[in-house]
Amino acid sequence: MATLSAVMKTTAARLSALYLVLFAACAVMLVIYVSSLSTRILVGQTQEAISEEVAGLGRAYQRGGLIGLVRLVEIRARQPGANLYLITDPNGRILSGNVESIQPGVLDSPGWTENAFFYRRFGEPGPEGGENGHAAVAQIIRLPNRMILLVGRDLSEPDKFGRVMRRALAASLAMMGLGAFLIWYFVGRRALRRIDSVTEASRQIMGGDLARRLPVSGAGDEFDRLSENLNAMLDRIAGLNEGLKQVSANIAHDLKTPLTRLRNRAEAALNSSGGPDAAKEALEQTIAESDQLIRTFNAILMISRLEAGYSAESTTKLDLAAILSDVVELYEPAAEEQGVDLKAETVESVQIDGNRELIGQALSNIVDNAIKYSAGFGQKPSVSLSLRKEKHAIRLAVNDTGPGIPEKDRERATERFVRLEPSRSRPGSGLGLSLAKAVMTFHGGRLELSGTSGGFTVAMIFPAGKNG
Amino acid sequence: MKILIIEDDREAASFLKKAFSEAGHIADVASDGEAGFALADGGNYDVFVIDRMLPRRDGLSVIAGLRANGNTTPALILSALGEVDDRVTGLRAGGDDYLTKPYAFSELLARVEVLKRRAGTRDVETLYRAGDLELDRLSHTVRRGGQEITLQPREFRLLEYLMRHAGQVVTRTMLLENVWDYHFDPQTNVIDVHVSRLRGKIERGFDKPILHTVRGAGYMIRAD
Numbered sequence: 001m002a003t004l005s006a007v008m009k010t011t012a013a014r015l016s017a018l019y020l021v022l023f024a025a026c027a028v029m030l031v032i033y034v035s036s037l038s039t040r041i042l043v044g045q046t047q048e049a050i051s052e053e054v055a056g057l058g059r060a061y062q063r064g065g066l067i068g069l070v071r072l073v074e075i076r077a078r079q080p081g082a083n084l085y086l087i088t089d090p091n092g093r094i095l096s097g098n099v100e101s102i103q104p105g106v107l108d109s110p111g112w113t114e115n116a117f118f119y120r121r122f123g124e125p126g127p128e129g130g131e132n133g134h135a136a137v138a139q140i141i142r143l144p145n146r147m148i149l150l151v152g153r154d155l156s157e158p159d160k161f162g163r164v165m166r167r168a169l170a171a172s173l174a175m176m177g178l179g180a181f182l183i184w185y186f187v188g189r190r191a192l193r194r195i196d197s198v199t200e201a202s203r204q205i206m207g208g209d210l211a212r213r214l215p216v217s218g219a220g221d222e223f224d225r226l227s228e229n230l231n232a233m234l235d236r237i238a239g240l241n242e243g244l245k246q247v248s249a250n251i252a253h254d255l256k257t258p259l260t261r262l263r264n265r266a267e268a269a270l271n272s273s274g275g276p277d278a279a280k281e282a283l284e285q286t287i288a289e290s291d292q293l294i295r296t297f298n299a300i301l302m303i304s305r306l307e308a309g310y311s312a313e314s315t316t317k318l319d320l321a322a323i324l325s326d327v328v329e330l331y332e333p334a335a336e337e338q339g340v341d342l343k344a345e346t347v348e349s350v351q352i353d354g355n356r357e358l359i360g361q362a363l364s365n366i367v368d369n370a371i372k373y374s375a376g377f378g379q380k381p382s383v384s385l386s387l388r389k390e391k392h393a394i395r396l397a398v399n400d401t402g403p404g405i406p407e408k409d410r411e412r413a414t415e416r417f418v419r420l421e422p423s424r425s426r427p428g429s430g431l432g433l434s435l436a437k438a439v440m441t442f443h444g445g446r447l448e449l450s451g452t453s454g455g456f457t458v459a460m461i462f463p464a465g466k467n468g
Numbered sequence: 469m470k471i472l473i474i475e476d477d478r479e480a481a482s483f484l485k486k487a488f489s490e491a492g493h494i495a496d497v498a499s500d501g502e503a504g505f506a507l508a509d510g511g512n513y514d515v516f517v518i519d520r521m522l523p524r525r526d527g528l529s530v531i532a533g534l535r536a537n538g539n540t541t542p543a544l545i546l547s548a549l550g551e552v553d554d555r556v557t558g559l560r561a562g563g564d565d566y567l568t569k570p571y572a573f574s575e576l577l578a579r580v581e582v583l584k585r586r587a588g589t590r591d592v593e594t595l596y597r598a599g600d601l602e603l604d605r606l607s608h609t610v611r612r613g614g615q616e617i618t619l620q621p622r623e624f625r626l627l628e629y630l631m632r633h634a635g636q637v638v639t640r641t642m643l644l645e646n647v648w649d650y651h652f653d654p655q656t657n658v659i660d661v662h663v664s665r666l667r668g669k670i671e672r673g674f675d676k677p678i679l680h681t682v683r684g685a686g687y688m689i690r691a692d
Contacts, residue, residue: 284684287572294570295653314553329622330648333661361652368656 016188020180024173031169035162042158043137047112050139053083053151066145070096084119084136084152087143095147098122107148110140116155135159194223202230210238251300255293262289299431306358306438320350320359320396320462324387327363335371341382342371348387350394352462354443359460362439363396365432366458370400389464393445397459404456410449436460469584471495472511474504474530475519475546484517487573488580501525508534513541514584517576520547520558528561535562542583546571555651574685578637585633596631599691601670601678603631612670612678622647623666630679630689639686663687 053076061069070087077085077098086097092107094100103117116135138152194217201214213234214227269282328344335342367383374381383400436458437447445462471488473495475481481497488495496511498504501522508516508530516534520527531543542564547554549568558566565579596603600613603624610617610627619627625647630638640659644650667679680688 287684290570291572298568298653314556326648326650330650330654330658330662333665334656334658337661357651360650364652364654368654372656 016180016184023176027172031165035165039158046153050151050153054139086150088148090146110142113138258289258293299435303435303438306442314355315353318354318356320387321347323360324385327367331367340371340374344385346386348389350389358439362436365436366398369432370398373402374400392464394462394464395459397457399457469493469514471515472508472513473517474498476522491577501530505530515580516543518543518545520545531562575639578639581636582633598634598689617669626666634689637682637685637688
């Protein structure tokens with residue numbers, strides 16, 4: 001699946017490698033530091049012990065002379081784990097102590113031996129020669145009678161310690177290598193696999209499988225969040241795409257039907273023998289029809305532009321109450337003519353940032369609809385408008401006494417071109433509510449349909465707060 | 469009236485030229501921005517009708533250039549762009565009116581004639597008179613044959629606009645724009661109902677009609 005170079009290209013593998021190198025370097029430095037420090041401390045302790053020993057022997061020499069010294073050396077040399085003791089005559093012949101042989105030349109200069117030297121104790125097996133004994137450090141003192149006293153200590157302990165440290169270093173390096181591999185294996189490869197699956201899924205989506213979504217493991221980690229966001233984006237795109245398809249189909253239908261009618265009428269007028277009056281009438285109908293087409297077309301364009309995001313500079317501070325009374329005033333005679341009672345109730349003055357034209361048009365669409373469909377059951381049809389500032393919203397509601405829109409159709413009612421009346425007999429492009437909805441979306445608000453037959457309400461909900 | 473049409477679509481331009489001359493006006497045509505600017509700057513026109521998108525020089529730039537040269541001849545912008553913003557930019561560039569394509573010629577004609585009149589009478593009169601109908605802008609009164617007629621404020625403004633353009637056709641959209649200050653297209657005949665109400669008030673009890681409906685175009689105040 002993954003070749004080494006591919007593995008090294010993954011972030012996780014790179015991180016594992018980097019951490020491995022870093023920790024290894026740290027471990028090596030730490031071990032070097034600890035071992036050199038502890039070696040120094042051990043050597044220091046050794047020298048201190050030797051110095052004390054020498055001081056003790058010196059006191060014995062003062063008290064009991066050479067005999068006392070030798071006796072003490074004999075006693076101490078026999079103790080288990082004893083230090084090295086050696087007394088020689090000026091010529092280097094061994095008189096007393098527990099050393100059988102010693103590296104030549106060690107005894108020549110008094111004071112601390114500069115380097116570790118080799119020696120062999122009595123009773124120890126081994127071939128002749130100084131090189132194969134134990135290493136040791138010692139202090140060499142010339143006694144007043146030119147005899148030589150050596151007190152030393154074996155170095156095997158610090159050596160052993162150093163070996164332990166080196167072994168520990170090697171072991172920890174090995175552990176780290178193993179750890180890095182495991183981290184890569186469990187984290188890196190897992191990440192790699194998930195990214196592979198995302199890549200694969202997106203490739204399929206690009207390949208045309210638009211319904212496919214990126215895998216979400218359910219772990220809730222950053223991969224899931226990324227996938228979820230990308231999926232939400234894909235859903236949005238799919239929604240827009242679906243809307244576009246729907247709209248093109250609807251445009252095709254809603255523009256083609258009147259265009260066909262138009263063409264048929266022109267053709268009929270051309271072929272008819274009705275004379276100039278009939279021709280004139282046909283032409284007038286043609287113009288009326290094309291005006292309706294233009295109206296529909298303008299509404300489609302406007303909705304598209306609103307949905308695409310209108311420029312923000314087109315908004316100003318305005319009073320919704322003023323627009324409300326404008327629209328009521330504009331529609332009042334027309335409503336009266338149709339026997340509909342149009343009135344404004346509970347109107348508060350509310351300032352918002354908005355586009356007067358758009359809000360005016362949206363509201364007049366809603367009022368137009370309400371008047372058109374307010375004919376109710378027995379009671380006198382009426383349409384009433386109200387404007388109220390609520391806690392989190394501004395609510396401009398248009399209430400009518402008509403049958404309203406059934407609950408199941410409300411979602412659909414604000415879609416483009418949907419006219420719920422199957423017959424399509426009444427005038428209108430079917431875009432009134434869609435346009436109102438687009439205007440509300442543009443203003444950061446929404447359109448709310450509520451109520452029941454005889455008390456149906458379409459409300460324009462504007463966000464409150466930011467404009468006071 | 470002498471009109472300059474700057475429009476790059478030949479068919480549309482020749483249709484306009486013909487339609488204007490049928491309405492009793494003289495129209496010249498320029499088919500790009502530069503030529504149009506040269507003609508407009510040199511000639512003596514009453515109204516310019518300028519397409520917004522023109523080859524060689526943009527319509528708005530033509531108007532801005534004319535205004536910079538001190539030419540105040542009213543200009544009407546024709547445009548396929550009809551959103552609120554587009555209208556505002558058009559008028560800001562020095563245009564006097566804005567009409568979105570596709571338009572009815574009757575609408576264009578009515579607007580051009582009103583523009584010409586507006587340019588002619590810069591000072592706004594305080595008393596409008598048409599036949600036996602009088603509108604006094606200062607005292608806010610309307611009389612017909614010496615008899616006072618009570619109007620609602622909006623009806624007064626409607627009549628005021630109609631009377632300022634007495635003898636000229638005023639379209640429904642012109643009324644909505646100038647009396648209500650909205651530019652959208654009301655779906656139903658709301659303006660017609662307003663006008664017929666007003667008509668009821670100023671014609672009831674009088675023999676002669678004075679507020680006429682011009683078929684396919686709009687309305688006109690005219691004392692025969």
